[in-house]
Each structure stands twice: as structure tokens, then as C-alpha cells.
Amino acid sequence: MQKLHRKMIPVLAPALLLGLASAAHAMVPESIQVPAGHQVAWETVGVGEIAYECRDKPDAPGELGWVFMGPDAVLNDRAGAEVGRYYGPPATWEAADGSRVTATQLAVAPAGEGNIPYQLVQANPAMGEGAMTGVTYIQRLDTRGGVAPATACGEANKGERQIVRYQADYIFWKAG
Template structure:
């Protein structure tokens, strides 16, 4: 019986040590200086939060405006979980309008200022001018700009969008880093 008790008491310690040994080390700071000029944050701002958005973007097949008989996949909106760089949940991103909501109750929306090409098969890099934060004071309070960088996936579907698929929706997976900037 004493051997079982010893094993029962030792198991949590072994699990804790295993978790420490396999913990992901923090990632190095993101190099924003190498980003295209179009999506650079104006001078005089500092990055205050770096999140990773993991989720999906919905597209819908619609008729092209002013082009009879032509169709296209149209961006409907994103849904993503915002995480710290080591995977801890921080909030969510959704839209429209583009909205970043922190777990602390602070919320910020914004409007696109510029885009720049990303790697093939990925949504563009983006610079967003933030509106004043709402909700509880917290992580989003004071945000002036948001950059979307390090994008993977998220582009419109490659399958045909035509009269037969009109109004059909497609969901595609994506990931992007969202960098939050404040004055100063």
C-alpha cells in the first residue's frame, strides 16, 4: 500500500516537470522593419501587444456589380481566436466591422488604411487605423494602429463561383499575427 501511495504522490510532480521540460520557449520579437512600406505603422508608435489569430474567413458567391452574368467570391467576414504567441487565449477577432475583443472586455474596431502582398495563397498584409476602444479598460485601450502580418491561408475559394453556386458560402482556414500599436 505504501508503494501505491508513493506513486500517487509522485505522479503530479512528474507531470509538472514534464510540462516544464516541453514548454514552448517564447518567440523572438517580430521584425516589423522588414514589412512593406505600405503597412508600416507611422513613426512615434510602439507595439504593445502581439497576438496570433487562428480561425476562418467566410466567402459568399455573388453576382458582380454592374457586370451581368459575372460572379465572384466576396469576403463576408472572419472569425478567429486571438492567442498570445505561446498559445494562451487572449480574445477574439470577428467582423464586419473588423473587431478585436480582448478577454478583459476591451474592444477596438478599425478601418483599413493599406494592404501589401503576402506569400502566394495567403491574404494580404494589412494596416488598420483603430477607432477609440470601447468596453472595459484593458488591452485594447489606447490602440492607434493594428497590423496584420505573417498571414497563412484565408484567400477566396478556388472552386467556381457561377449562377449554380450563387449565394453559397465557403469557409477557409487562416492564421495571421495581429500587432497592436499605441502612440509613444
């Protein structure tokens, strides 16, 4: 039986995120900027969890570490209403209307100590018709928490899973 641990972080109320998101968007690192010719189609706030497991690192056989297993988050609009989900693997953004996309990571940028990095992904063609139809890029901005656990990962706890809380803005772009 796997042990499951949860690390809690403070999560901001969606109403407070309006001002924070605007400030974060103004300072987007160049490496994760969306190419010209695209416009914002949808802005959401993801609030949820990321699972990590103590196991052999995929890129370093024989070396143990906390390995990212996948997210599970609710996507809220700026008013705080649930409008979709983000889960994986594979990383999937699904709107409440059933349309969904997966994507390929293009770039990441540091987001401050204790926060998962900012990210730019290129969306694959949407499955289903709806909000995700035509999405070309997704940015992850204004991240809070979500990093791998600070606790040791070794033979004694190999196979252990830990869940960490996180929050991030997900900005969906379409060709303009």
C-alpha cells in the same frame, strides 16, 4: 439552405510562431509600416476562419465572385493562451477583458501566393477599458491562407458559402 464548405490549411503551433513572427516583422513592407511615434503594445496570433459567399461582386454589379463575408478567429498570445477574438463584420478585435476596437483599413501589401495580404488599419477609439484602450494602429502580418476559394463561382452555386482557414499575426500599436 446554404451549402457550407471548408478548406483546411496547415496551422502552425503558437510556440513555433515566435521565430517566424520576428522574421516577418523585420521585413514589413513600407506601405503598411506604422507611423513614427508609436510602439508595440500587444502581439497576438489569430487562428481561425474567413467566410466567403458566391454572390454579385459589390464593385461589379451583375458579375459573380467569391465575396469576403467576415472573419472568426481566436487571438492567442505568444505562449498559445487565448487572449481575445477577431470577428466581423464590422472587423472587431476584442480582448478577453471585454475591451474592443474596430478600425479603418489604410493599406495592404502582398503576402505571397495563397495568403491574404498584409494589412495596416487605423483603430477607432476603444469600447470598454482594458487591453484595447489607446490602440492606434493594428498590423496584420505573417499571414497563412485565408484567400477566396479557387472553385468556380457561378449561377449554379450562387449563395453558396465556403469557409477557409487562416492564420495571421495581429500587432497592436499605441502612441508612444
